[in-house]
Amino acid sequence: MKKRLSFGILIFLSLFIFSCSNDENTNSSGLTESPEAIIQFDNSNFGIYKGVFIGSSGIVVINVNNEGKVSATMIIDGTTYIFTTSEVTQENQQTVINFTSGNDSFTFSVSSNGTNPEISNLTIAGHPNANIILVKETSVILTELFEGSYAGIGNSTDAGTFNAIVAGNKMAVLAYSNTNNAYFTIDGTINNNSISGVTSTGTNVNGTLNGNNMIGTWNDSQSNENGNWSGKRTY
Structure with a gap:
């Protein structure tokens, strides 16, 4: 009985600590208060890029091997679009990536050190003449x-x-x-x-x-x- 009680307490404490850890990274609105970017990619083409979308209204987040994967997410008027690519990227190299999500697509480019990120060839159904600006996030500034x-x-x-x-x-x-x-x-x-x-x-x-x-x-x-x-x- 004592062993079961101790095990139960350990589970409770683990869940409590995990919950508190997550809460520390978000505010009351559920928005993160810590950078997603990893320090080792602060001066690299790898990392996190964030931007805003107009043609309606929305946001974009691009992950270039920040967590071992390459993907992009757009949230436009409350609708989430997940973009993927089959292209392989190399660290510290000039990078051009073509992302697709069904019939929607765009091209992301960035210099070898993470500067001058740009989006071109943007095609989102129902959002003609859309535009995006974005910046690279670093591990020290949200x-x-x-x-x-x-x-x-x-x-x-x-x-x-x-x-x-x-x-x-x-x-x-x-x-x-x-x-x-x-x-x-x-x-x-x-x-x-x-x-x-x-x-x-x-x-x-x-x-x-x-x-x-x-x-x-x-x-x-x-x-x-x-x-x-x-x-x-x-x-």
Whole structure:
């Protein structure tokens, strides 16, 4: 009886410790708080790449042998797409991988040291003219993905999608204007949760990061247009 009791206690403690360990890596929203990337691949083509999708709205995560496998996942409007490849990749080499998921496909390329990751030849059924930006995650800085929107106020009629990548004190945004039917990007910085940046079209962007939410304003001094934007972390 004592042996059975001790064994039962050990199982309980093991499950409790495992549960606590998992909880430490996620927040109350179920989002990870630790990088998925492995330290040995921080300066390699291998590792984890994360990005945001517009053409509808979504996120993308690409795993290049970070855990001994090559795969990609997209979550678009709540629908998950799993991409695979039969191609073999070599470490510390310029890399080009063709991913497929049924009739959907794209090409991922990255330099030998993990810089300049890009996606091309993107074909997703029901999402024409889609676009993606992505960055390489490192083992020391968590990369977070946000999805949101922006809109003008007053006489400013511009509105669209505003999806952001946050890694430490840097923010990269892919946005799409429904009014002008055009993509644009934003390079931003985050200092003590205060966001500032400039779009590729010259518009100033400011805001605040508060946990899994970001909110702010935009102002175009040339056209005298301005408005608000917001985003919520989804990965």
